[in-house]
C-alpha cells in the first residue's frame with residue numbers, strides 16, 4: 558500500500574503544483590490520476606513512488622513498489638532481456654550475478670507482456686511503444702506489489718492498449734495494486750476503482766472512480782463540454798467519454814442542410 562497524507566509539491570518557491578492531497582493506492586485496486594497537461598500528474602505519481610521527495614506531507618509505503626516511466630532512454634546497448642532483468646536488481650546483493658530464478662522471472666515477464674520475440678533486440682532501437690511494453694515487463698519482473706505507471710498506454714496502438722489494460726486488470730485481480738496516470742477517461746472508467754482529478758493546485762479531488770468521473774466533472778477538468786454514453790461493446794456495455802470536437806465530417810454542412 559502507498560498512503561499519502563497532506564501531500565504537496567512545488568518546484569519553485571512560490572508556485573505549488575498541488576497541495577493537501579490525501580490518496581491511497583491499495584493492493585487489488587486501480588487508482589487513476591487524471592488532469593490536463595502540466596497539471597501535476599507525473600509529479601504526484603513520482604511522489605507516490607518515492608522518486609521525488611514531496612515539499613510537504615508524508616508518503617508511507619508498506620510494500621515493494623515499481624515505477625514505470627512514460628519513456629526511458631538507455632544510453633548503453635542493452636538488449637530487451639537485459640532491461641527486463643534489471644527489474645531483478647533490488648533482489649540481488651551488490652555485485653552479485655543474476656541467478657536462474659532471476660532469468661526465469663525475466664522470461665515470465667516477457668511472456669506475460671507478449672514481447673518474448675523481442676528479447677534479443679536492442680532496447681535503444683525499439684519504437685516508443687515497444688519500449689513502453691519493455692518497461693512494464695521490467696516492473697513485473699521486480700515482483701512489486703504496487704505498480705505505479707505514468708501513462709502506460711500513451712505510445713501504444715489499439716491492440717497493445719487492450720493487451721496492457723487487460724494485463725493491468727489481471728494483475729489487480731491477482732492482488733497487485735496499480736496507480737496510473739491517463740489521458741483516457743474511458744480507460745479510467747473501465748479500469749479504476751479510485752480516481753484523482755487534478756483540477757488545480759488547491760483543487761485535487763479524490764474518491765471512487767464511478768462517482769468522480771461523470772460528464773460534469775470531466776468537462777470541468779478539461780475545460781470543454783463532455784458527454785458520457787453507454788455503448789454495447791463485444792464484451793457488454795461500456796461507458797465512453799465523448800469530448801465536444803465541433804461538427805464531425807459526417808454532419809450535414811450548412812449548405813446541405815438548407816437544400
Ligand SMILES: Nc1ncnc2c1ncn2[C@@H]1O[C@H](COP(=O)(O)OP(=O)(O)OP(=O)(O)O)[C@@H](O)[C@H]1O
Nearest residue numbers: 568569574592593594595596597598599600601738
Ligand atoms: N523538474 C522540474 N522542475 C521545474 N518544474 C517542473 C519540473 N517537472 C515538472 N515541472 C512543472 O510542474 C508542472 C507539472 O508537471 P507534470 O509533469 O507533473 O504534469 P503532468 O500533469 O504530468 O503533465 P502531462 O500531462 O503533460 O504529462 C508543470 O508546470 C511542469 O512544467
